[in-house]
Amino acid sequence: MKQAxxxxxxxxxxxxxxxxxxxxxxxMFIMVYPFWHIVMFSLSDQKFAxxxxxxxxxxxxxxxxxEIVLANKNILSGFKISVLVTVCGTLAGVLLTAMLAYAxxxxxxxxxxxxxxxxxxxxLFGGGMIPSFMLIHYLNLFNHVGALILPGMVSxxxxxxxxxxxxxxxxxxxxxxxxxxxxxLRIFWQIVxxxxxxxxxxxxxxLAVGYWNDFFSSVLYIVDKDKWSLQAVLRxxxxxxxxxxxxxxxxxxxxxxxxxxxxxxxxxxxxxxPILCVYPFLQKYFVKxxxxxxxxx
Amino acid sequence: MVNKMVDxxxxxxxxxxxxxxxxxxxxxxxxxxxxxxxxxxxxxxxxFKDFNMFRGYMESPWVGLDNFTNLFQGMDFGQKFLNTLVxxxxxxxxxxxxxxxxxxxxxxxxxxxxKKITQTIIYLPHFVSWVxxxxxxxxxxxxxxxxxxxxxxxxxxxxxDFLNSTTWFVPVLVLSDVYKGIGWGTVVYLAAxxxxxxxxxxxxxxxxxxxxxxxxxxTIPSIQGVIVIMGILSLGGILNAGFEQILLLYNPIVYPxxxxxxxxxxxxxxxxxxxxxxxxxxxxxxxxxxxxxILANKLAKKFGDDGIW
Numbered sequence: 169m170k171q172a173x174x175x176x177x178x179x180x181x182x183x184x185x186x187x188x189x190x191x192x193x194x195x196m197f198i199m200v201y202p203f204w205h206i207v208m209f210s211l212s213d214q215k216f217a218x219x220x221x222x223x224x225x226x227x228x229x230x231x232x233x234x235e236i237v238l239a240n241k242n243i244l245s246g247f248k249i250s251v252l253v254t255v256c257g258t259l260a261g262v263l264l265t266a267m268l269a270y271a272x273x274x275x276x277x278x279x280x281x282x283x284x285x286x287x288x289x290x291x292l293f294g295g296g297m298i299p300s301f302m303l304i305h306y307l308n309l310f311n312h313v314g315a316l317i318l319p320g321m322v323s324x325x326x327x328x329x330x331x332x333x334x335x336x337x338x339x340x341x342x343x344x345x346x347x348x349x350x351x352x353l354r355i356f357w358q359i360v361x362x363x364x365x366x367x368x369x370x371x372x373x374x375l376a377v378g379y380w381n382d383f384f385s386s387v388l389y390i391v392d393k394d395k396w397s398l399q400a401v402l403r404x405x406x407x408x409x410x411x412x413x414x415x416x417x418x419x420x421x422x423x424x425x426x427x428x429x430x431x432x433x434x435x436x437x438x439x440x441x442p443i444l445c446v447y448p449f450l451q452k453y454f455v456k457x458x459x460x461x462x463x464x465x
Numbered sequence: 466m467v468n469k470m471v472d473x474x475x476x477x478x479x480x481x482x483x484x485x486x487x488x489x490x491x492x493x494x495x496x497x498x499x500x501x502x503x504x505x506x507x508x509x510x511x512x513f514k515d516f517n518m519f520r521g522y523m524e525s526p527w528v529g530l531d532n533f534t535n536l537f538q539g540m541d542f543g544q545k546f547l548n549t550l551v552x553x554x555x556x557x558x559x560x561x562x563x564x565x566x567x568x569x570x571x572x573x574x575x576x577x578x579x580k581k582i583t584q585t586i587i588y589l590p591h592f593v594s595w596v597x598x599x600x601x602x603x604x605x606x607x608x609x610x611x612x613x614x615x616x617x618x619x620x621x622x623x624x625x626d627f628l629n630s631t632t633w634f635v636p637v638l639v640l641s642d643v644y645k646g647i648g649w650g651t652v653v654y655l656a657a658x659x660x661x662x663x664x665x666x667x668x669x670x671x672x673x674x675x676x677x678x679x680x681x682x683x684t685i686p687s688i689q690g691v692i693v694i695m696g697i698l699s700l701g702g703i704l705n706a707g708f709e710q711i712l713l714l715y716n717p718i719v720y721p722x723x724x725x726x727x728x729x730x731x732x733x734x735x736x737x738x739x740x741x742x743x744x745x746x747x748x749x750x751x752x753x754x755x756x757x758x759i760l761a762n763k764l765a766k767k768f769g770d771d772g773i774w
Binding site for chain 1: 489497709
């Protein structure tokens with residue numbers, strides 16, 4: 169009886185499945201095509217690209233656009249800054265959050281409820297743009313790369329995810345280490361952290377993506393263009409006309425192999441490439457993280 | 466009496482010392498929260514002052530509610546508030562159900578490999594930055610050679626300058642926001658759906674229920690707790706109309722429909738350095754958001770679901 173139930177497919181179900189799969193294919197197409205279009209467009213000889221329309225393959229493969237963009241000093245400095253900020257911010261953020269989350273995963277610690285509420289409240293209310301802006305000034309971090317790293321390094325959201333994880337770790341391991349005379353710090357460093365690789369990776373990835381995609385911090389806190397993040401550089405590039413672009417240090421060649429449009433597109437691809445490459449492999453970590461976070465403790 | 470107090474104090478202090486290593490771990494993170502989250506909270510008080518950067522915080526005089534009166538009486542703010550609400554509500558109207566519906570369909574996919582590939586791909590826009598996405602939108606809806614207008618012309622229409630039109634700007638905003646979030650939004654719902662007892666579906670099928678009926682009567686009620694919580698969180702953020710997205714896409718032509726409280730705060734506060742007025746607007750928004758999320762949480766509890774706290 170059971171076997172018959174699961175293999176029998178009614179006409180209605182068949183139709184439904186066909187429609188369902190079609191919808192999914194459509195969704196995947198609209199999610200992927202914009203990037204595909206841009207890659208193909210930017211790899212084309214612009215003489216042909218100007219006619220517009222859909223791009224499924226490059227029209228006369230041409231790397232000039234990328235040669236120009238990758239030589240642009242603003243793009244290069246933006247890239248360097250973004251990498252620096254992302255790496256430092258992620259490492260420091262993961263460490264600090266882990267320390268905080270571990271300490272507050274021990275219910276016996278005096279002030280447990282108080283500190284937890286303190287952190288939770290920041291999810292409901294905040295100072296806002298202007299006080300943060302002023303704080304950076306008062307900390308003498310204005311126009312300093314640190315202003316791109318520090319704000320946003322530790323968040324309540326990440327804290328709760330990590331803490332949920334630490335609370336779920338079996339007490340036994342820590343207990344036996346404690347009996348053997350290990351200090352709390354050693355337990356944290358040598359036992360808990362190695363066991364927590366999954367959650368550390370998850371939070372690390374959330375932080376890394378956040379840092380890489382951040383542009384507003386540069387707009388708010390940084391004045392020197394050579395300290396802007398890549399996203400901020402990209403944003404300015406997009407907002408400009410080609411005459412202003414030569415100011416930014418991009419040489420528009422006389423021949424039409426390259427246009428302002430193709431430069432924007434190539435810059436977009438370069439900016440988002442790290443994410444596009446890394447993300448499919450690490451997707452499961454992101455998903456796990458969200459699920460743990462939504463079952464808030 | 467004094468002895469008791471001293472004892473209590475000593476006991477508390479000993480307790481702290483017992484956990485001194487935990488406190489060492491706790492300290493940097495705690496300091497971070499105090500410096501970067503709580504000190505700025507104190508900064509909202511400049512909404513009640515006539516803040517002057519040169520005079521500094523202490524020397525700037527208190528003006529009570531003057532900034533708020535100026536704000537509300539001015540011609541601008543009402544419109545910004547309205548825009549914020551309209552955009553937020555539209556985003557909620559389309560953006561809240563969309564991931565749920567998509568999740569319902571994904572949940573019905575039979576082929577596991579196809580399902581996994583689909584999920585991986587639809588999560589993508591969420592991880593792309595708004596700068597990149599806004600750049601793509603700008604290129605695609607370009608009235609000259611953007612492919613969207615190409616399609617419109619192909620089907621016999623006239624090209625539309627979407628980002629400079631007060632009619633089309635908000636739809637583009639809402640649609641692109643849904644586009645960016647719909648895939649990733651399914652994660653929580655799919656997880657909840659996977660926890661539904663398959664026997665329920667079998668029983669329903671035996672009773673002759675169609676797929677639609679199964680979805681409506683089994684799946685949705687089973688995940689209703691998750692829906693409520695996500696709903697509460699969305700309500701809490703209702704006055705955030707999507708600052709980064711709007712900042713990247715808007716321009717003075719569409720201010721009448723696109724300028725929201727946050728962009729107003731940015732222009733008035735950071736660019737014009739009219740800190741007090743801008744902060745008043747920001748504080749107004751934060752307080753309302755706080756009240757909303759508390760109310761929403763209470764409401765959810767009243768209906769029998771678990772709130773967030």
